[in-house]
Amino acid sequence: MTVNTIQRIKQYIDFKGIRVSAFEREVGMSNGSFASQLKNNKTIGLDKLENILSKYQDINLEWLFTGDGDMIKLNVLQETDARLYKKTDKNSKKLDIPLYDIQTTAGIIDLFGNNEDQKPVDFIRVPKISEFDGALYVTGDSMSPLLKSGDIVVYKKIFNLLSNIIWGEMYLIYINNDGNESFFTRYIKQSERESYVQFVSQNPHHQTIEFPISSIKALALVKGLVRINSQF
Numbered sequence: 001m002t003v004n005t006i007q008r009i010k011q012y013i014d015f016k017g018i019r020v021s022a023f024e025r026e027v028g029m030s031n032g033s034f035a036s037q038l039k040n041n042k043t044i045g046l047d048k049l050e051n052i053l054s055k056y057q058d059i060n061l062e063w064l065f066t067g068d069g070d071m072i073k074l075n076v077l078q079e080t081d082a083r084l085y086k087k088t089d090k091n092s093k094k095l096d097i098p099l100y101d102i103q104t105t106a107g108i109i110d111l112f113g114n115n116e117d118q119k120p121v122d123f124i125r126v127p128k129i130s131e132f133d134g135a136l137y138v139t140g141d142s143m144s145p146l147l148k149s150g151d152i153v154v155y156k157k158i159f160n161l162l163s164n165i166i167w168g169e170m171y172l173i174y175i176n177n178d179g180n181e182s183f184f185t186r187y188i189k190q191s192e193r194e195s196y197v198q199f200v201s202q203n204p205h206h207q208t209i210e211f212p213i214s215s216i217k218a219l220a221l222v223k224g225l226v227r228i229n230s231q232f
Helices: 003-018 019-024 033-037 046-055 061-066 091-096 105-111
Strands: 076-080 097-100 121-122 132-137 154-158 169-176 178-188 198-201 209-212 216-228
Touching: 003 033, 003 061, 019 033, 091 209, 105 169, 105 178, 105 216
Parallel strands: 076 216, 097 132
Antiparallel strands: 097 121, 132 154, 154 216, 169 178, 169 216, 178 198, 198 209
16 A cells, blocks of 8 residues: 555544554554554555454545545435334334434433433434434534534433543533533544543534533434435
8 A cells, every 4th residue: 555545544543533552453453563654654454454444434435545535434324315214113113213303502401311301303213323312413514524414413322431432433512611501513532631622523614622521511422424415
């Protein structure tokens, strides 16, 4: 593989906030081998490349090999006119994901809490997704073009944050910092500041922001995306 491909892999892991040592372990490389290959302009073996693409499935192959397009591919698990499926019988109930349409921070707090007052507006079914808590309509453009306003994200709530955050992944995040409330979708990366985390947008017009990890009051991992191309 070319040097440019290796350099782009380094760009990817830097963007995702993945440490080189952790990356090497994940893809079965010996300690320091990737850094050495990068430094000495060496190639990367096909077996290791296959491991990388298997572990990090959001890499855009066109970008990886040519540099064209976006780094992160549009991981649309269901891209069609409007494939929303309601529950039909008891046997299929466990496959149906409750879809919520919430416009207020108060509604988000309740949804991520006991869920007592929030009722789904519909149910959807997305292949190969398990261990979900629900689905939510996206608002705003902070993750554009990967996510657009009106898209649907399937999420799983995260508890015990210090132990369960997967750095570099996309999350729905509710922040309360000194009484200032925010709800947004971002990648979460480690910060150089102790006890802080970074929230990174896909949209280059939105700057990276940092908050104390203690200000995260609710967190949910984004497990999939549904895009509705047409309402007709």
